[in-house]
Amino acid sequence: MSHDTLISMTRNLIAHGAADTMEYADEVLAIPASTYTDPELFELEKRKIFRRLPLMVAPSCELPQPGDYKAMDICGVPLLLTRQRDGTVGAFLNMCSHRGNPVVTAGTTGNATRFTCGYHGWTFKNDGDLVGVASPRDFGAVDKAALCLKRFPVYESAGLIWATLDPESKLSIADYLCGYDDLLKAFEFNGWTLFAKRTLAGPNWKTAYDGYLDFYHLPVLHKDTFGADFYNRANYFSFGPHQRLSTPSKFAIKVSGEDDQQMDLEKLADDEIPQEVLVQGVWTIFPHISIASFYGGGQRGALVSQLFPGETVGDSYTTQYYVMENQPETPEQVQAAHDQFNFLEIVVRDEDYATGKRQHEALQSGMMDRVLFGKNEGGGQVFHQWAAKLTHASDSELLDIFAAEQREAAE
Template identity: 80%
Template sequence: MSREQLVEMTRSLVAHGAADTMEYADEVVRIPASAYTDDALFDLEKRQIFRRLPLMVAPSCELPEPGDYKAMDICGVPLLLTRLKDGSVGAFLNMCKHRGNPLAEGTGNATRLMCGYHGWTYKNDGTLIGVADPKDFGAIDKAAHCLTRFPVYESAGLIWATLDPKSELDIADYLCGYDGLLDAFGFENWHLFSQRTLAGPNWKTAYDGYLDFYHLPILHKDTFGADFYNRANYFAFGPHQRLSTPSKFAIKVSGDDDQQMDLEAMSDDELPYEVLVQGVWTIFPHISIASFYGGGLRGAMISQLFPGNRVGESYTTQYYVMAEKPEDEDSIKAAHEQFDFLEIVVRDEDYKTGKRQHEALQSGLLDEVLFGRNERGGQVFHQWVEKLTNASNAELKDIFAREMAQAAE
């Protein structure tokens, strides 16, 4: 993790805040409205993006102990994550090699997983160790029938997997060094406090909101307040982006008292990590990370977005993770209140609006939507969606090799 990079970004935000300016995109960008409503494009995006690119599938604290596992379905692919004895993570196709029945559901802890259909048994590293009634079944090479492995990568307290077992795209290259900055959160030592899943609109409609501060004092006037900031500067690392409001001030949370810090008056060494990671961090194509405080305890909401079965549907799992596990009744209550508040903001404001927006776009009477010069995050996101949807596998590998090389310069 480069503290110097984080300080450099913070100083840029402070300078813009002091000057009452922000960074603008070169021009207003127009996106075809059909990009949100076309069924064929939606299916192509699921294949080319969600079933081909690395996805952040879990925070590390969701599988903290050896033997922990998690089963999930992503765009029709059954995925099984396991925490192995040596502390590493395995990612597998959640299908028994006998007839394809899923081995696990939900979450749990087991060093062995038995298929509930015929009793074939696997170690949690994917090794087939038992075939029921082997004399009756017939000769089989168990080593040739282990679970199908997916590429997996764990860094900065987050777990990525690629849902293509033949993928040659290096996950570290895909992240363009971004995980080194995310490491500043310290998620590998955090606690998973709570989680839930919400239904949302088209996945791009939903994701647009995470990249947009422009709407905050309007849509969220009754929750965040009408005087909430609506400007954001953007920092890009390949397709991944951090957005944060340009300001020379930050709030220091200490117990029940909030204190305003003048960042312009502080030295680089005095800037706390909470300030260096403020704002919203997005991991393409489907993750948003934002810091919050429940009862004075540092936390973050990690929003994990996936397309649904139809073009106008998505679902988002919200993970509320905390730097310290709340122990007393008041702290636990305050953390729940913070998480419940965020549910209202996303479900009743962002996603409710997104669903209405999508229904209107499906009329076909609006040809295009606009992203202003002050909405560069959305512009960059849609440019990367189009670029990666249309890229071949060979081009995909080259794209991120170049991005990684540029990040290393």
């Protein structure tokens, strides 16, 4: 069924490209400028979105082997991810059950079967079990089984790992994804390798995320990098709050070795359309992920951008993961992959995020009461509507919202 959906989306793009048309939202949408600048709303978003909804916390290839781990902080919550002995992923509150000290330093990765707290020496297995209390006779009797690391809901699919930073969450991560992860499997990330990653500072998280949902700006803001004749149209496909956007066109470029070959997709049967064409464009996972395909040294790669709110309403940070189908081997391949990754840093840091910071500073003047999203900016419209809806939904309403999405998808 997911392959049929991919073909259907591709045929939609081909038909619109051949007709020189695109799909439009019903009307121009105005949203309050304070959506980006209100510090109280910002704190509410962190609690109701980032600390309540499933988040894509790592590509699977960042934790490929049993014992691999990663520690990170998300909106004030310390998270520890581990690849356990059986190959599954565990997600834990990175706080020792003795006094709350992190058992692993935030921002670190590595491989370990056990973690020992650096404060008093309590030791935990990488499945979260407490296995050692320092000086147990002096400390006193405790039930170690009741003092394991607190678990978060975790889910791995399509070569990506999700976790929910609420151990009591009743929202199924699979239900939240609305079947979108089945489509993401078309990237074939399982077995890919993590080539490089870095973290960039950005503007307000929604200001930053707007750019991933907007092709309208490409030939203007990126005229010196992508070119002034670059496309600025996109059709949008929604799966709950998650969206794919791609250019309506009957043509696609097939990369073969060092040569690029233009294909007329109208002339191809469904089973002749290459896999990389089926996943072209930008795939976003609400509320903070963008995935886009690229080539470095003639090899398939993808930029996975993971966006989180920062300390203040005007700040965010994005970790860029450059994942590749195959690890580059020759010096030329390695350099080409670095060149691609470095080019994308310039585009995002110096163009998208630099513009977003200027935009946010201007909006903070309070001199503009609303901003607009055109009929050709349907992705941004859908994103802001879902952000507002989920921010203000109660926990029970949240379950109802995604139960309704499941029923709609089944019809």
